[in-house]
Amino acid sequence: MRVILSGGGTGGHIYPAISIANKIKEKHPNAEILFIGTEKGMESDIVPKAGYSIKFVTVSYLKRKISLHNIKSAGMLFKGILEARKIIKDFRPDIVIGTGGFVCGPVVYMASKLGIKTIIHEQNVFPGLTNRILDKYVDKIALSFKEAEKYFKSKNKLVVTGNPIRGEFFNVTEEEAKEKYGIKSNLPIVLVVGGSGGALKINNTVVEMLKLYKPKNFKIILVTGKRLYKNTTENINKEDLANNHEILPYINDMPYALKACDLIVCSAGAITIAEVTAVGKSAILIPKAHTAENHQEYNANAMGSKGAAVVIREDELNGEVLNRQIGKILNNKDTLKSMEAASRKEGITDAADRIYKEIESLLNKH
């Protein structure tokens, strides 16, 4: 079995591609797998570390308005298409899988033109531009949220598979998680995380809340993101962190941290939501403002409308609002339980298997 995977730019597009590659390797240890990305994207670092080969093509992002930049980009896109064509022809894949980001545009498009089977995977409720363009060229479209169906035209190609996440999320128990985090008291734990890079607005709001209220009924673990750690900790002193509140730059063992908490306050990235629902935790979702086409708000609202999360927009967020919302959820066991149940109901725990099944059925189709 020969497979090309392409997706890039941010971790949100790359990690699902790696999970799919791992699943293929588990089922077919002899499978030949090649990634195609860009040299500038995070994939050039992450993919080799995950043990896979990667080749690069030229792409440039398109601005959403007509501009000189876009004329240049169109030229680079043409170059990228020719480069992708050469790599695909040399590698001769049985299937090409795209997981979003501009780079998978030329790769998946060219594969479909060469008559090779193609699948794209969309992580968000509101699909990215590249996947919306690829809609008509591909054989299958794997969705993470049912709510994404309405944004694709080729209804017969759609299948809801969920977002593949790390296996550890299913193997850790709450007891093991609390032990690892050294949590001995019965105080509820509120984990606060603004996605892989952290979120400035969330960090500043938690600092404001700790200073104003010095909460004693719950313990905060704030994960700032590496880039924002110094700035966040500079704004806070020891008294504000009384009651064992903690501030960390990054968490490498997210499955443990998530299992250990009673409530998560987080931005509305698709992978975070997949992880939160997979373990059935209640959430306060704060969609990051200024993400591409405001896609985090669509993710958050999908959870909010099902009672799995409370949604607070960044422009409505402050220390008082956050403190009140946390209290409202934690002080009412019924609210907490019903949010957890709604969250668990949305969780898809076998996403990689579901995607693999689609790959297999496409390959067996003549």
Ligand SMILES: CC(=O)N[C@H]1[C@@H](OP(=O)(O)OP(=O)(O)OC[C@H]2O[C@@H](n3ccc(=O)[nH]c3=O)[C@H](O)[C@@H]2O)O[C@H](CO)[C@@H](O)[C@@H]1O
């Ligand atoms: C700013 C932005 O545009 N972000 C997008 C990016 O996600 P981005 O990578 O920002 O965020 P996600 O929330 O989707 O995923 C974050 C991942 O990082 C992990 N993590 C995070 C913090 C930490 O300390 N340790 C840790 O391991 C989480 O467990 C999770 O696996 O791609 C996603 C999928 O296309 C989109 O839905 C997001 O909107």
